[in-house]
Amino acid sequence: METENVVARLKSSGLFRTKGLIGGKWIDAYDGKTIEVYNPANGEVIASVPFMGEKETKDAISSAYDAFRDWSKLTAFDRSSRLHKWYNLLIEHKEELAQLITLEQGKPLNEAIGEVVYGASFIEFYAEEAKRVNGDILPSPMPDRRLFVLKQPVGVVGAITPWNFPLAMITRKVGPALACGCTVVIKPSELTPFSALAAAELAIQSGIPPGVLNVVMGDAPKIGNSLLESRQVRKITFTGSTAVGKKLMAGAAETVKKVSLELGGNAPFIIFDDADLEVAVKASLASKFLYTGQACICTNRLLVQEGIYDKFMNAFSNAVKSLKVGDGFSEGVAQGPLINEAAIHKVESLVQDAISKGAKVVVGGKRHSLGLTFYEPTIISDVKNEMLIARQEIFGPVAPVIRFKTEEEAIQIANDTDAGLAAYLFTNNIQRSWRVSEALEYGIVGVNEGLHAYEVAPFGGFKQSGLGREGSKYGLDDFLEIKCICMGNMG
Ligand code: NAP
Numbered sequence: 001m002e003t004e005n006v007v008a009r010l011k012s013s014g015l016f017r018t019k020g021l022i023g024g025k026w027i028d029a030y031d032g033k034t035i036e037v038y039n040p041a042n043g044e045v046i047a048s049v050p051f052m053g054e055k056e057t058k059d060a061i062s063s064a065y066d067a068f069r070d071w072s073k074l075t076a077f078d079r080s081s082r083l084h085k086w087y088n089l090l091i092e093h094k095e096e097l098a099q100l101i102t103l104e105q106g107k108p109l110n111e112a113i114g115e116v117v118y119g120a121s122f123i124e125f126y127a128e129e130a131k132r133v134n135g136d137i138l139p140s141p142m143p144d145r146r147l148f149v150l151k152q153p154v155g156v157v158g159a160i161t162p163w164n165f166p167l168a169m170i171t172r173k174v175g176p177a178l179a180c181g182c183t184v185v186i187k188p189s190e191l192t193p194f195s196a197l198a199a200a201e202l203a204i205q206s207g208i209p210p211g212v213l214n215v216v217m218g219d220a221p222k223i224g225n226s227l228l229e230s231r232q233v234r235k236i237t238f239t240g241s242t243a244v245g246k247k248l249m250a251g252a253a254e255t256v257k258k259v260s261l262e263l264g265g266n267a268p269f270i271i272f273d274d275a276d277l278e279v280a281v282k283a284s285l286a287s288k289f290l291y292t293g294q295a296c297i298c299t300n301r302l303l304v305q306e307g308i309y310d311k312f313m314n315a316f317s318n319a320v321k322s323l324k325v326g327d328g329f330s331e332g333v334a335q336g337p338l339i340n341e342a343a344i345h346k347v348e349s350l351v352q353d354a355i356s357k358g359a360k361v362v363v364g365g366k367r368h369s370l371g372l373t374f375y376e377p378t379i380i381s382d383v384k385n386e387m388l389i390a391r392q393e394i395f396g397p398v399a400p401v402i403r404f405k406t407e408e409e410a411i412q413i414a415n416d417t418d419a420g421l422a423a424y425l426f427t428n429n430i431q432r433s434w435r436v437s438e439a440l441e442y443g444i445v446g447v448n449e450g451l452h453a454y455e456v457a458p459f460g461g462f463k464q465s466g467l468g469r470e471g472s473k474y475g476l477d478d479f480l481e482i483k484c485i486c487m488g489n490m491g
Contacts, residue, residue: 003044006103006329010198013096017197018047020056020217023063024210029218030055035190040106040337041327043372049193052218057185057226060214064156064183065232067211072153072181076130079179083127085206090120090171090199097167097198102328104192105166106336107291109328119168119199121455122471126175129476133180138484144491150483153181154258155234157479158227160220160248162240163339164294164395166192169262170199172459172470173237174213180479182235185214185227191339193217224248231255235479238262239296242419242464249467260468260478262296262460264393265421268414269299269450270436272407273307275426276448280308281315283450284399287424289323289377290451292335293397294343296465297422297444297451301383301390302401303410309403313362316379320363320399323377325370338373338396347375347396350389354400359383364397385413393419407432411439420462424450443469 010016019026028034029050036045050056071079090097098112107115136149157177161169170186177184188196193215200215216223224244227233228251238248239262252259269287271280287299304312326333338344344367351365364378375397383390383400390400404410414423423442427433433447443461446452453459458469468478 003039003042003046003103006099007046010096010100013093015093015096015100015198015201016047016194017201018049018194019197020050020052020060021197021200021213021215022056022060023214024204027056029053033218035218037104037191037193039103040339040373041329046103046194049190049217052216053222054226056218057216057223058230060185060216061156061227061230061232063211063214064185067209068153068156068183071178071183071209071212074181076133079181080127080130082207083123083130083175083178086203086208087120087124087127089202089206090116090123093198093202097195100194100198101166102336104194105163106339107328108333108336111291112328115165115168118453118455119165119171122168122171122175125455125471126179126476129176129473130179132473133476133480144489146487146490148485148487150485151480152483154479154481155182156232157182157184157235157237158187158233159184160187160224160227160236160238160240161189161196163189163191164291164296166195167199169239170196172475173239176470176475177237177479178208178212180476182479183212185216185233187216187220187223187227190217190220225251228252228254228257233257235259237478245466258478260470261466262470263421263464263466264419265296265461265465266300266391266393266417266419267297267422267424268301268303270303270410270414270423270425271305271308271312272410272425272427272429272432273305274428274432275308276428277308277311277315279448280312280426281319283424283426283448284316285319287450288399289320289335289397292338294339294395296393297453299399299424299450300394301385302399303404303413304401305410306403306405313379313381313401316399317363320377320379325368325374325377335377335397338375340373343395344373344375347394347398350392350394351378351380351398354380354383354387354389357384357387359387359389359400362401385416391417407436411436415439415441418464421460421465422446
């Protein structure tokens with residue numbers, strides 16, 4: 001589908017915003033600089049957005065700081081009602097938002113619709129949770145004193161998000177932040193800013209006051225440093241690569257901000273001999289190839305036990321060969337393009353490295369004939385856990401398969417990584433499912449289930465996959481301060 005047709009349709013819905021949002025006003029970069037955003041499916045320019053930096057970020061922080069006074073004082077019921085309105089608007093505009101996601105990110109339209117529904121679910125969930133930020137009364141050790149615990153919003157939040165879920169990664173952070181009474185400065189990826197801007201437009205329409213939600217984009221290090229250096233910003237919430245997450249964590253030390261990090265994964269998908277083959281094949285297809293492999297919880301390594309190996313490889317290969325590659329707007333497409341040239345280079349170099357060390361291509365193994373950043377859905381066998389492809393996040397449609405003999409060996413291989421986000425295991429043995437789930441050093445475990453992320457469930461990683469949890473009742477904790485009040489002379 002031509003980029004300009006989609007843009008024209010989106011413009012008529014009022015959701016196609018191309019400026020930053022500071023203090024309720026749509027703003028260009030102060031020096032007029034812009035940056036072009038591309039449709040990865042055809043290389044066409046979608047539109048330009050402001051290339052902002054330090055000055056705009058400082059103003060966005062000031063707006064958020066000023067807005068915090070009133071927003072944090074509203075009743076939880078008032079904030080909840082505005083979040084409910086925002087949720088309703090997101091769902092009402094599901095189709096347009098999904099088109100925007102497919103346009104800038106490339107994922108197939110049905111996956112984009114799924115992202116809108118998933119993204120909106122955080123706003124609805126936290127609209128409800130806003131009313132459950134409960135304090136506590138503690139037993140006092142002294143007869144004339146009373147002890148209370150009060151939970152209060154942390155203040156201004158800097159939220160930095162990646163390109164792979166351009167809407168849902170925003171709502172997963174902004175939902176709990178606003179519910180608690182925090183205000184936010186969002187920095188979406190420069191590769192996919194339009195979904196964030198459209199969501200912000202709908203937030204304004206839902207009665208969220210000016211300055212409560214601000215959006216700046218452009219020079220990532222300058223924006224990031226401005227957020228880190230500011231004493232008014234009390235929390236950084238980041239989703240993205242482990243490398244950038246580490247920099248932000250170090251930078252936050254100077255002003256001792258709260259930090260939550262949702263970083264990269266290296267998900268093992270373990271299939272034991274006693275697994276249901278059909279269930280395992282279906283789940284491995286989804287877990288590896290949904291979002292064209294560009295999700296942090298996508299399978300990065302398939303570990304297959306020797307007794308089921310041949311049967312699994314046969315069925316899995318047939319399933320992978322049937323995946324249709326193309327523009328996400330085309331009917332029946334299951335695999336979109338990778339986000340950019342750097343992403344496809346990474347995939348190519350990891351596959352080449354594995355082949356040079358003895359791995360074999362079973363399906364695919366090269367760029368797709370469609371050109372640009374399309375890559376063939378690929379399976380490679382004879383992979384060893386020491387190979388780069390098993391140690392780094394592939395973030396593409398390549399399934400490396402490692403053969404193993406025993407349960408102990410599978411656990412050892414699965415845990416032999418610095419990442420610890422998602423892991424999956426397939427078995428019909430109930431004892432094994434508990435044993436292995438408990439042994440896996442991961443924050444999210446799927447048993448006979450290949451991908452799971454819900455607003456009601458805590459999402460986050462062990463080890464270098466991050467700090468804190470998003471979603472669920474636990475997702476509020478990182479946006480709250482705990483205050484203990486002792487009242488004397490109460491006897
Ligand atoms: P990235 O390169 O780390 O970028 C993420 C965000 O950080 C973008 O907005 C980027 O801006 C910004 N950024 C880059 N350098 C910065 C700096 N020095 N200071 C401040 N901000 C900076 O990651 P990505 O390639 O967009 O996303 C893919 C990664 O995200 C993968 O590793 C994936 O696993 C991870 N991820 C994790 C989760 C999770 O929940 N754990 C979910 C989704 C994705 P620009 O894009 O404008 O440069």
